[in-house]
Amino acid sequence: MTYFAGIDVGSLSTEAVIIDEDATMLGYSIQETGADPVRAATEALREALSLVGVSREQLHHVVATGYGRINIPFADRKITEISCHAMGAHHLFPDTGTVIDIGGQDSKVIRINAExxxxxxxxxxxxxAGTGRFLEVMAGTFGVPVQELGELSLKAQKEIPISSVCTVFAESEVISLIAQNRPREQIIRGLHRAVVSRVWGMAQSVGIEGAVTMSGGVAKNRGIVALFEENLGHSIHIHSEPQIIGALGAALLARGEIHQK
Amino acid sequence: MHITRKEYLLEQKEKGRRLMGVFPALYPREILWALDIVPAEIWDPPLEIRQAGAHLQPYICSVVRLGLELILQGKCDFLDGFLFPHTCDSIQNLASVIYDFIGARKPCYFFYHPKIPHGHTARDYYLKNLKALAAELKRQFGPLKMDSLREKVDMGRRISELLGELYDLRAARRLDASNEAFYRTIRKGEYLFPDDYIAELEGFLTQTRSEESRNGATIILSGILPNPPQILTLLDDLDVQVGHDDLLNGSRRLLISNEKPGDPFEYMAECYFHMPPCPTRGSSISDRMRHLLSLINATGAKGVIFNVVKFCEPEWFDVPNLQEELKKRGVPSLVLDTELNQGLSGQMKTRLEAFIEIVRVHRESITTKH
Incomplete structure (x- = not known):
């Protein structure tokens, strides 16, 4: 059996995905990137291989993606996360026409074809502005885990508009609102709206077509997803682990390269 | 030639030539050459902005910001004057800041060219301003001999021929040179005296002319200038060739005229009105689009990169319309919003690489269909 790996080295987290020659995903690992992307990538790959019981020697091809892709010494090829998220989303949800990826330090809207x-x-x-890091900073301001922001946002019946998506300005605006004793859930919902509006504005430049799939860590935030769905007027595809879609795409592209040869 | 720009200019000064700091972009270089003046164009000096910010609004392009900084840091003290072509409002106002407010303590000259690229009145206006500039320069820098002007017009024509040959060879994929080496050589024309520039271009042609055709993806590069240079090196790393450019300090300044030089002023005017379309001369979107499509057809390019200097109004006004027209024709395009000498951020590199991935897939699908 031949195996392929994709590694997505993002600013906040690093993911490794292992697939077999039939493109079946066998397992994955998610690590914090921290200050050493190479160490994070090595550890993510080691853990993913260990989980699926495959040795490093059995890996035929490795593709690295994400901002840290350039420094991964054991990658056979480097491909941008834009192509990888597109391929990963298409594999999981073949009717995908648009991918919205909100990662740690950037947001992307990607239009893809039927392949x-x-x-x-x-x-x-x-x-x-409008990224995972923005939400992380805001969670810190409220003193709540970032994973809880989405649920808190969904509890709000109203929202308090936040005028800026600049992380620095929004943080000082939030501090002022907290000082005014405004309801926490409503401020958080306003923050979520600011992120969605920012990405929605970007999306207009490429257009949204076909089914929409969301990837990246922020896709785990139900509050953000709900606001996107409200804008779209229909539901969005969300995988049970949206953070691994880039790494999955990288693994699929690794497999595709071998099949082309 | 292995000496730096500054060393070259100082060497020219020692030879008795005068040095003129010239701001972008279009000016009658032949008149300066004929007066034994070396134009030293000021596009993107590699400086840290320390003083210019005090005189300029934050939303001004870095060509202007860096040019002013160069003067304020005293790095133009060895020059004998400045020439400000009316390229855009920002450069026009920079001229005022330097001349009226700061006080350049050197002669300053202004060259106005028509913002309508056609018609008799535009031509008359251009000729009138050419002659007015020649008269002003003559007063300060000595006699302007017509024989000398004719000789320099011929040299300018030779430079255009050589540049045209280099661009044509590259478009035909028969130039064995990296993108970085190509623009490093072309840009020497920003300060070399014509005889030295001709020698440089001839040498480069001899070294890089290739019988074998290059493979790989090709794109068109549009904008003001190829800066940050990391764009070129990244394209080189990705094995992508700039097939042609639509750059203000590149092919948009190619003086193309089939007419034989007669009266030098008439010939210079003829060249000006035959230059490729450019927003700084008020060219229409349809002319620019026609030109871009001709470059795409001539090179087989599969995409266009608009590398636009942040806050460059003439460029930014056209880019959305050009992108839309390219999209209608199925040509992928990418806009990079860059600051000069600031390098490429990780996200910018990702955008550029992702665009090349799209171009490659586009190229493969076209190859497969045929």
Whole structure:
């Protein structure tokens, strides 16, 4: 049996996915990236291989993606996360026409064709506005785990608009609102709306077509997903582990390269 | 030639030539050459901005910001004057900041060219301003001999021929040069005197002319100038060739005229009105689109990269329309919003690499269909 691995080295987390020659996902690992992306990638791959009982020697091809892809010494090839998220989302949900990926330090909207190839994309590239890092900073301001933000947002009957998605300005705005004793859930829902509006605005430049799949860690936030669905007027595909879609796409592209040869 | 730009300019000064700091982009270089003046163009000096911010609004392009910084840091003290072509409002106002407010303590010249790229009145206006500039320069820098001007017009024509040959060879994939080496050589024209530039271009042609055709993806690069240079090196690393460019300090300044030089002023005017379309000369979107499509057809390019300097108004006004038109024709395009000399962030690299992945898939699918 031949195996393939994809490794997505993101700013906050690193994922490794192992697939077999039939493109079946066998297992995965998620690690914090921290200050050493190579160590995180090595550890993610080691753990994923160990979970599925495959040795490093049995891996035929490894593709690295994510911002840390350039430094991964054991990758046979490096491919951008844009192509990898497109391929991963297409594999899991073949009717996907648009992928919304909100990661740790950037957000992307990717239009894809029926083969999972990228037709067009847009991404923020100047600051952390509307990204996972934004939500992490805001969670810190409220003193709640970032994983709980979504549920808190869903509890709000109303929302308090936040005028800026700049992480620094929004944080000071939130501190002022907390000082005014405004309901926490309503502020959080306002923050979620700011993130969604920012990404929604980006999406207009490439257009949203076909079914929408969301990937990246922020797709685990039910509050964000609900607001996107409200804008779209229909539901979004969310995989049980949306963080691994980039790494899965990388593994599929690793397999695809071998099949092409 | 292995000396730096500064060393070269100082060497020219020692030879008795005068040095003129010239801001972008279009100016009658032949008149300066004929007066034994070396134009030293100021596009993107590698400086840290320390003082210019005090005189400029934050939303001004880095060509202007860096140019002012160069003067404020005293790095232009060895120059004999400045020339400000009316390229855009920002450069026009930079001229005022330097001349009226800061006080350049050097002669400053202004060159106005028409913002309508066609018609008799535009031509008359251009000719009038060419002659007015020549008269002003003559007053400060000595006699302008017509024989010398004719000779320099011929040299300018030779430079255009050589550049045209380099661009044509590259478009035909018969130039064995990296993107970085190509633009490093082309950009020497920003300060070399014509005889040295001709020698440089001839040498480069001899070294890089190739009988074998290059493979790999090809794109068109549009914008003001190829900076940050990391764009070029990243394209080289990805084995992607710039097949042609639509850059203000690249092919948009190619003086193309089939007419034989007669009266030098008439010839310079003829060249000006035959230059490829450019937003700084008020070219229409349809002219620009036609031109871009001709470059795409000539090179087989599969995508266009708009590398636009942040806050460059003339460029930004056109980009959305050009992108839309390209999209209608199925040509992928990418817009990079860059600051000069700031390198490429990880996200910018990702965007550029992802665009090349799209272009490659596009190319493969076209190859498969045929």
């Amino acid at each position: 999972g190839r990228v037709l067009d994309f847009t991404m923020n590239d100047k600051c952390a």
